[in-house]
Amino acid sequence: MAIISAPGHRIQLIAGVLFTAIPLWLLAWHFRVRTPLFVSRHIPHHNAWTIDRETFIQEWMDNQIGNEPNNSAISFLCRQPNIKWQPDVVLDLDDANGGIGNVRGNIFDFLGLAILSGSSIVLPSFQSRSSTDLSALWNGKIPFSTFFDEDHFIATFAAACPKMTIYKPKGNHSLPPPLHNRYGMPSMRQDLYPDTRDTEKPNTPSAAVKDLQSWILAQPDRDPKNITLISVGRTLWEGLDTRSLPPAVRRDFGSSLRLIPEVRRLAALVTYNLALTHHLHDIDPRLPYYPSSFLGAHLRTENDAKNAGWLENATPSAHADFDGQTDAYLSQAVERNLQIIYVASGNISEISKFAKKASLLHNITVTHKTALLSPTDLSTLQALSWDQQGLVDYEVLRRSSSFAGYAKSSFAFNIAITRNEFVDWNRESLRLKPGDRRREDLAFDDGVSRIWGRFEWQEERMLRGAWP
Ligand SMILES: *[C@@H]1O[C@H](CO)[C@@H](O)[C@H](O)[C@H]1NC(C)=O
Ligand SMILES: *[C@@H]1O[C@H](CO)[C@@H](O)[C@H](O)[C@H]1NC(C)=O
Ligand SMILES: *[C@@H]1O[C@H](CO)[C@@H](O)[C@H](O)[C@H]1NC(C)=O
Ligand SMILES: *[C@@H]1O[C@H](CO)[C@@H](O)[C@H](O)[C@H]1NC(C)=O
Ligand SMILES: *[C@@H]1O[C@H](CO)[C@@H](O)[C@H](O)[C@H]1NC(C)=O
Numbered sequence: 064m065a066i067i068s069a070p071g072h073r074i075q076l077i078a079g080v081l082f083t084a085i086p087l088w089l090l091a092w093h094f095r096v097r098t099p100l101f102v103s104r105h106i107p108h109h110n111a112w113t114i115d116r117e118t119f120i121q122e123w124m125d126n127q128i129g130n131e132p133n134n135s136a137i138s139f140l141c142r143q144p145n146i147k148w149q150p151d152v153v154l155d156l157d158d159a160n161g162g163i164g165n166v167r168g169n170i171f172d173f174l175g176l177a178i179l180s181g182s183s184i185v186l187p188s189f190q191s192r193s194s195t196d197l198s199a200l201w202n203g204k205i206p207f208s209t210f211f212d213e214d215h216f217i218a219t220f221a222a223a224c225p226k227m228t229i230y231k232p233k234g235n236h237s238l239p240p241p242l243h244n245r246y247g248m249p250s251m252r253q254d255l256y257p258d259t260r261d262t263e264k265p266n267t268p269s270a271a272v273k274d275l276q277s278w279i280l281a282q283p284d285r286d287p288k289n290i291t292l293i294s295v296g297r298t299l300w301e302g303l304d305t306r307s308l309p310p311a312v313r314r315d316f317g318s319s320l321r322l323i324p325e326v327r328r329l330a331a332l333v334t335y336n337l338a339l340t341h342h343l344h345d346i347d348p349r350l351p352y353y354p355s356s357f358l359g360a361h362l363r364t365e366n367d368a369k370n371a372g373w374l375e376n377a378t379p380s381a382h383a384d385f386d387g388q389t390d391a392y393l394s395q396a397v398e399r400n401l402q403i404i405y406v407a408s409g410n411i412s413e414i415s416k417f418a419k420k421a422s423l424l425h426n427i428t429v430t431h432k433t434a435l436l437s438p439t440d441l442s443t444l445q446a447l448s449w450d451q452q453g454l455v456d457y458e459v460l461r462r463s464s465s466f467a468g469y470a471k472s473s474f475a476f477n478i479a480i481t482r483n484e485f486v487d488w489n490r491e492s493l494r495l496k497p498g499d500r501r502r503e504d505l506a507f508d509d510g511v512s513r514i515w516g517r518f519e520w521q522e523e524r525m526l527r528g529a530w531p
Contacts, residue, residue, distance in 0.1 A: 111338035123331035123348035136315035137223035148181035159189035164473025172302030183228035250301035300528030317530035330458035359463025362408040382515035407456030470506040470516035479512035481531040
């Protein structure tokens with residue numbers, strides 16, 4: 064009290080209040096006025112320090128991509144008048160595979176075809192990765208619910224796309240065996256194949272639908288009196304051009320593939336403990352991301368990345384190996400003035416190396432999920448598969464203040480694309496010109512995420528083909 068009454072200190076106090084209040088006010092104004100994602104009024108002191116653990120987890124889990132689920136945005140796709148619904152045609156995605164980035168890509172391409180052709184589907188399954196050899200991606204089919212919230216998916220489509228029946232792979236139904244031939248969808252991405260524009264088979268959604276219909280009629284083993292079950296080969300980011308659709312459709316279609324509650328709960332816990340352990344006070348569980356708390360980094364240097372040749376520092380893909388990636392991520396943390404880095408990596412010794420380097424060079428603290436869970440929660444985490452454990456990171460990184468990843472990884476790129484939905488739409492250069500923000504050594508930078516290095520094949524496909 065005595066100190067505050069001294070005139071000099073009073074001025075400091077007022078200045079302090081102003082300096083704190085003005086940016087907060089600007090921030091609140093920015094998000095409420097410009098970003099319709101903020102459904103509730105943002106009360107600054109709502110965070111891990113002021114609410115209890117279960118409330119934090121619940122509020123965190125209630126938030127998917129920042130918005131309330133809006134099924135009318137998905138029904139925008141399903142209610143297009145030119146869709147001819149054909150309940151007797153059932154599509155089954157045959158060979159989705161890889162980590163979350165690729166599997167999402169495979170499933171959304173498939174769903175786009177199913178909706179536009181008015182077909183029904185078998186709930187998609189995908190190949191599992193071997194637990195002993197991470198490079199072995201063909202280890203037997205695993206169910207949808209390994210990654211995704213099945214109830215949420217089915218409820219979403221039942222409400223928004225009632226004419227599309229979803230069969231469970233081993234459900235209580237008698238689907239006939241699939242046709243002998245497997246169907247391969249032509250790309251719908253005219254932007255990738257402009258040369259086909261004036262040909263008989265342009266790469267457009269309607270041409271893909273026509274292609275499927277004439278393919279079905281040409282199958283000798285088709286029984287016109289029964290359901291036709293068709294195995295569909297996977298495609299990757301060759302489906303709908305996401306940027307040709309309204310943001311609400313993009314966001315809500317994307318959030319139909321919500322991760323399983325076990326994973327999301329662990330991610331909420333990790334975030335809660337991160338806030339308490341490292342004294343972070345702007346982690347409000349209701350926000351889609353936290354403006355000034357931590358850098359989220361995806362360190363992609365595990366052995367399978369090495370085996371795939373991803374870590375070779377050849378131009379044009381710089382920032383490739385351990386030093387390349389960590390130098391880039393540290394420079395980003397310093398630039399954004401973030402003292403804490405949350406790192407995702409499947410290799411604990413790589414994490415320790417990064418932590419030593421960050422502390423030595425910049426006095427930056429590096430933390431990760433296993434350091435942030437209690438023994439009980441840790442054993443829940445360790446009971447999950449390698450890819451499922453990675454999903455916990457996916458969820459935590461998605462809400463980081465600034466995100467840093469490596470171009471070869473579709474996991475990282477997909478996080479950046481999802482986060483791009485939080486960016487003020489007036490500043491969204493991506494929507495106008497996908498290539499604008501790229502640099503020789505930088506695949507993506509929208510102010511909230513940076514993807515270091517280059518991988519043009521993937522960039523071209525993901526920028527407009529991957530769903531948030
Ligand atoms: C939901 O999406 C529809 C269609 O895009 C839009 O008209 C409506 O305003 C959205 N509702 C909310 C609450 O965002
Ligand atoms: C399977 O479905 C049929 C009709 O839809 C129903 O009569 C039967 O009880 C179901 N069986 C099981 C095991 O759920
Ligand atoms: C359709 O195929 C299933 C499975 O092969 C068979 O049980 C059913 O009798 C067939 N229905 C018709 C109408 O042919
Ligand atoms: C983890 O990284 C270390 C080097 O830091 C390497 O020796 C080891 O083989 C890697 N293990 C896996 C599973 O990636
Ligand atoms: C390093 O950071 C910590 C807190 O983040 C601080 O307490 C400490 O003084 C810093 N050390 C140096 C050498 O800057």
